[in-house]
Amino acid sequence: MPITLNFAQRKPQALDNIEIYRKTPGNATIDVNAPGTPLATLPGDATSYEDNAVENNTTYRYWIAAVKDGERVFNTPTAQGFFLDTGPGPQKLLYGDWHAGYFGTVTPAELFTNTELNGLVVNMFSSAVGAWHKFIYKNRILFMSDNSIINASPQFIYNQGMMYGQDGNGYVPGWATARNQRRTVTKNGYEYVVRLPYLFDYKFWTSYVGSGNTELYLDGEWFNTFARLYNYSGQFPRFDDLPVGSIDSVTAQQSAFFAAMNNSSSQWYNRPPYPESPSWSNYGTTTIRSIAVLELVLP
Known part of the structure; x- marks a missing residue:
C-alpha cells in the first residue's frame, strides 16, 4: 500500500518536469536552493505520484517542485504517514x-x-x-x-x-x-x-x-x-x-x-x-x- 500524493494543476503551465522530494521525520526541512537528488522526476503534466518505498510506522515530509527553464518552485510541504494499524478508534485524521x-x-x-x-x-x-x-x-x-x-x-x-x-x-x-x-x-x-x-x-x-x-x-x-x-x-x-x-x-x-x-x-x-x-x-x-x-x- 503506497502513499499517494495528488497535485492537480489548476491550469496548464507547460512545465518541463515535476520533482518529488522526501525526508524524515515529518517535520524535516529542506534547502530549496540545494535540495539534493529528487525521490522521483515526473513529466510536467503529472498530477499524482505513488510512493511505494515506504516503511510501516513512519512519517515522511514531501516537497513537490515545479521545474521550468531550469528554475524550481516548491509547494508547501506536507507530512504523510504510513501506518498499517493505528489501534482502536478512527483511522483517518480529522x-x-x-x-x-x-x-x-x-x-x-x-x-x-x-x-x-x-x-x-x-x-x-x-x-x-x-x-x-x-x-x-x-x-x-x-x-x-x-x-x-x-x-x-x-x-x-x-x-x-x-x-x-x-x-x-x-x-x-x-x-x-x-x-x-x-x-x-x-x-x-x-x-x-x-x-x-x-x-x-x-x-x-x-x-x-x-x-x-x-x-x-x-x-x-x-x-x-x-x-x-x-x-x-x-x-x-x-x-x-x-x-x-x-x-x-x-x-x-x-x-x-x-x-x-x-x-x-x-x-x-x-x-x-x-x-x-x-x-x-x-x-x-x-x-x-x-x-x-x-x-x-x-x-
Missing part, C-alpha cells in the same frame, strides 16, 4: 497532519475504563474517563484521557513505573526510588505504555529541564497534542473547542503532571486555565490529579 495530528475520540469501551486500569495496572485511576483523545505525534500513536483520571502522588506514579514510559529508570527525582519506567497494559491484542504526558521532546527523560527553556515547549508532546484541543489562543491551530479549566489547582479536572522534572525535586505540570503556561513545584509526596497517556506499542 485535523493536523501525520507529524502532529488528531484522529478524534475513542470510547472507554474500545480502550479502557478507569476500573479496568485499576485492575490491570495499579489502583490510582479514581475518576471515570468520558473519552480518550487519539493523536499522532513524532510517529507515536497516543491516547489521552479527557480528564484527570490519575489520583496519586508523583512519588507513587514514578515508583510504580509510570512517569516516563521508557525502558530505564530515567531521571530519578529526589523523592523517588529508581525503577524501570516502562509499564504496559494489553487489551484486544494491543499493548499500551501507561505514562504521563511529555512537556518537552521525548529525549528529555534522563535529565531535568530547568526554567528559561520555553522554546522547548514547541517541540514537545503537550503543545502539539492535548493543548490544541482547547478554545484558547495558542501557538498552533486548534483541533477542537474544549473549554479551559476553571480552577488553577493540581487537583482540578484537566490538571496534568508531565514526564519532566524542573530540578531534583520539582516537577513540571499544567495549569488548567492556562494550557500553554506550565509551572513547576515540589508535589512529590502530595496527592495530585493528572491526565493519563496510553501510548500504543507499535510492531
